[in-house]
Amino acid sequence: MTHHLPEHLVAGYRTFLEKRLPAERERFRELAEAGQHPPTIVIACCDSRAAPETIFNSSHGEIFVVRNVANLVPPYEPDGEYHSTSAALEFAVQALKVEHILILGHSGCGGIHAALSPNADPLSPGDFIGKWMSLLDPVAKAMNGNEQMTSRERHAALERVAIRHSIGNLRTFPMIRDLEAQNKLTIHGAWVDIANGDLWSMDPESGDFERMNFETA
Amino acid sequence: MTHHLPEHLVAGYRTFLEKRLPAERERFRELAEAGQHPPTIVIACCDSRAAPETIFNSSHGEIFVVRNVANLVPPYEPDGEYHSTSAALEFAVQALKVEHILILGHSGCGGIHAALSPNADPLSPGDFIGKWMSLLDPVAKAMNGNEQMTSRERHAALERVAIRHSIGNLRTFPMIRDLEAQNKLTIHGAWVDIANGDLWSMDPESGDFERMNFETA
Amino acid sequence: MTHHLPEHLVAGYRTFLEKRLPAERERFRELAEAGQHPPTIVIACCDSRAAPETIFNSSHGEIFVVRNVANLVPPYEPDGEYHSTSAALEFAVQALKVEHILILGHSGCGGIHAALSPNADPLSPGDFIGKWMSLLDPVAKAMNGNEQMTSRERHAALERVAIRHSIGNLRTFPMIRDLEAQNKLTIHGAWVDIANGDLWSMDPESGDFERMNFETA
Amino acid sequence: MTHHLPEHLVAGYRTFLEKRLPAERERFRELAEAGQHPPTIVIACCDSRAAPETIFNSSHGEIFVVRNVANLVPPYEPDGEYHSTSAALEFAVQALKVEHILILGHSGCGGIHAALSPNADPLSPGDFIGKWMSLLDPVAKAMNGNEQMTSRERHAALERVAIRHSIGNLRTFPMIRDLEAQNKLTIHGAWVDIANGDLWSMDPESGDFERMNFETA
Known part of the structure; x- marks a missing residue:
């Protein structure tokens, strides 16, 4: 056939x-x-090297997964157009009643690269990547001006800043803010180094990322 | 730690x-x-039972993956707001120069269920799922009125209709239409039955879905 | 006694x-x-948790060690006052003929903290730390203005920027520049995470730091 | 890697x-x-055979360490340039609130050798060692003129004289003088014979150095 x-x-x-x-x-x-009754929604990047099922060795039915460029969450815009990521969040939180939201970033992210190249030509006349990555405008500028950091360091820094920015945006959704206040929903951030598989989880208090290791667990 | x-x-x-x-x-x-140099972008559903990496046993770096509710592609809207799926398509086609686009639907899709329940209450005041699934309004109505098909038949039917509808939307993007005309890009559709792992691929001529089997290959 | x-x-x-x-x-x-015939001079911080002999398990006679606050190298100033670090460099390079210079930074550096707290009161009327850390003025400002990074991220970033800045200063010394040009001297950078013992070495081409691991060595 | x-x-x-x-x-x-909360700052020499962590078998976090050529302390010069050693002292005393300052000299010190060779050519045009060791000018001349002592005796003698000279310089710092007067800070001197590991500690009253032994303790 x-x-x-x-x-x-x-x-x-x-x-x-x-x-x-x-x-x-x-x-x-x-x-x-x-x-399905997944306990967790993961918002990850489309990158072929950043599949959360691989990093977390997930079993069938274990995680509900959104994948968009640079694992972004837009702010709450109830009067706006159709919003892919907001729809998935609404479905996961309200219909599936997940207990955890994880935003999973990664090294070498092409979307972050675009956000750090504000003067590059659009990829197509529609400039969809440009518009999408403009979600990071509020936080990308300070990083763009920093010439002392290497290109890779700026990338890695913005990859983490972007996760915290998306977490801030998550909390503009009333349903998420309410459930978090009731301790029914927990928000997490993590960043994976795709060069070596190191996973860095975010401390919810400080916002710092720390490499996970099991030597002392 | x-x-x-x-x-x-x-x-x-x-x-x-x-x-x-x-x-x-x-x-x-x-x-x-x-x-990354993935040859293919897969647009799949967020459903925890529909991970394309599982169905296609994908290796690290093999597929660039968008996941949104009901694996939808919106039409080309160059003057619109930020669009998650259009941004990912632009990145895959223009920057990564993928050769294939696959839209992967599945059985038991919650988003399709919402599209077939037009009078249900919104999941939240923002009604993000309602707005997102309105992308299927042009094709869902005929199905909703069809009392002869069972509920499950209507679901399975709309899951396939939706794939063909998204393929039509793909072709409203000039970059995709052009590359397809030059035989540099091929568009595919498939649907997986999550109850038994059967995969049905779409005949690009007729639009029909046929169960893949290797017993006669 | x-x-x-x-x-x-x-x-x-x-x-x-x-x-x-x-x-x-x-x-x-x-x-x-x-x-003594140490092959390497290490410029490290005074911090009690950053002894290079510990991190490198050094044997007696193996490394010639300068330790000052924040492991800084001042620029070449032949007409200036007595300079502790420049004197040690001169002795190591000219008298001992070391083949390697390593600048070893570390996490949680108090000197870097001072450089990132430009409005803090001096520690004493002489403000010796203020003057010493002013060596980083050319690079600390961009980091100070970045509110998106956490305090710890700004610290870690400046700790690495400072190593590259000191390496730049090393190359203002004619003796070092000449020997490096003749391939008789190699300059290295590294940064140790004092929380877990991870050592990050600097790629001499890109300036990026990468965690050393021996799993694939 | x-x-x-x-x-x-x-x-x-x-x-x-x-x-x-x-x-x-x-x-x-x-x-x-x-x-870190080290109780003691040690000012030691860069010599690869004089690591205080080795001599004192120090644990991680135990001593805050300055290492410069010949373990010198310059006099208090509040209006001068940046001073590496003064900055470290300020940090240890004011920020870390150490209780002890130890100046640790050693046998076979190359810096002391330079101070005893006033007519030698500079090691480089910048003559950084020459300038640095000029800190000992006030005490080196008497030793240089002493033809009755052997070369090794002159070295060992100046190594000890230099420790007492640095201790005198320490007391030109108001913060140190004040804390010492309040019994909150104690100043120590010691000298290690790198040929056999003997450690000689300085009697704070007489300034004499005595070999430490535990046989009669």
Whole structure:
């Protein structure tokens, strides 16, 4: 038969069918019947090296996942247009009643690169990346002016600043603010170094990121 | 140390560190240095049971992934606000120069359910899901009025109709239309039955979905 | 007998005499007779948690060590006053003919904290710390204005910026510039996280710091 | 990975990671969080054979350490240029509130040798060692003219004279003089024979140095 899909996906699906599905068939069926109940929504980047399922070795049904460029959350805009990320948040929080929201950033983010290249030409006449990354305008400028940091350091710094900025935006949603106040919802930040797999989690008090290690756990 | 993350993610990360990373450390470093070159962008649903990395057994760096509720693509709106999905498409097509776009739907989609429940109360005063799913208004109405199909049939039908609708929207983007005309970009549709792992790929000519099987390949 | 020293040093010396010296007596004698030939000068901070002998498990005679607040190198000023650090550099490079210069920074540096607190009161009327840290004035200002980074992130960033600034100052010394041009002297930067012992070495090309790990070495 | 550091330091760090850090990880973290509280500042020489951490078997966080050529303290010069050693003293006394200052000299000191070779060529056109050792001009001349002592005796004598001279300079700092008068700060001198590890402590009354031994303690 003709598969109508890119060959690498056909090959990958075949491996899934042969290697993974047989052991999980029962779980697939159960989750289809009972519905999903993931405890956590993860907002991650589209980057092919930043799949949260890989970093967290997630099982089927474990995490509800939004992926957009640079893992951004826009501020609450109830009168606005259709908003992809806000819709997913609303569904996760109100319908699925997740207990955790995690914003997962990563090193080498192309969206952050765009935010740090304000004078670059738009990628297309529509300049969708330019508009999308303008969500970081309030915080990107201070970083752009800093010539003492290397390009990579500016990137890594803005990747973290952006996570905190998105967390601030999360708290402009009344439903999130209320549930957090009731201790029914916890907000987390993390950043993964895609060069070596190091994961840095954010201290909710200070906003600092610290590399997770298990040597003393 | 305090990990500041939900326990299930800490445990999963630890498994990643111990079981998967050691064998892939070199690949991680190479992909961080060389940059990502995924051949394909996948637009999938946020559903915790619809991770494309699972279905396609994807390796690190293989697919660039957008995940929004119901795997929708809005139409080209160059003068609009920031658009998450359009930004990701622009980045994948113009910057990463992917060769394939795949829209991956799935059974039991909550967003499709909302589109088929036009009189339900909004999930929150902002009604973000309502606005987001209104992208399907042009095609959902005919389905809503169809009392002959069972509820499950209407869902499955709209899940496929929605994929073809998003493919139509993709072709309103000049960059995509042009590259497709030059045979530099191919558009695909697929739908996965999360109850049993069956994958149905769309025939690009007829728009029909056919279950992929390898027994006769 | 009365030892005339703080008790903790008397106790430590006694342990040295009993535990370490017996095994190294011969090495002590040889090094006293032959003179020291350390291959490397390390410029480190006075901080009690940043001893290079600890981090590098250095043996007796292995490293020539300058320690000043914030591990700074002033620029070349041949007509200036006596300069402690410049004198040590001259001795190491010209008399001992070291092959390597390493500037070793660290997290939580009190001197860097002072440089990031420009409006704090002087510690004493002489304001020696204020004058000393003014060596970083050319690079500290951009960091001071950045309110998006946390206090700890600003510190860590300036700790690295300062290492690169000192490396720039090293290259204002003609003897160092000449020997480096002849490949007889190599300049290095590193930064140690005193919270967990992680050591980050500086890429001499990009100036970026990368955590050293031996899993793939 | 490329480590960007001299091989002997890479090997030493690796040993630190494997042998010392595991047992001290908790102490590292605690000291990073609580800040350093060393009871003592040690002013020692840069010489690779004179590390105070070795002689005093110091634990992490135990001593705040200045190292300059010949362990000198310049006199109080509040209107002068930036002074590395004065800055460190100010920080230790005013910010860390150390209770002890120790000046630690040693045998075979190259700086003392330079001070006893007034007609030698400068090591470089900047003559930084010459300027630095000129701090000892007030006391070196009498020693230079003394033909009755052997070269080694003149060295050992000036090494001790220099410690007492630096102690005199310490007392030109008002903050030190005041705290000493209030019995909040004690000044010590010591000299280590690097050929055999003998430590000689200075009697604060007479200024004499006496070899420390524990056989009769």
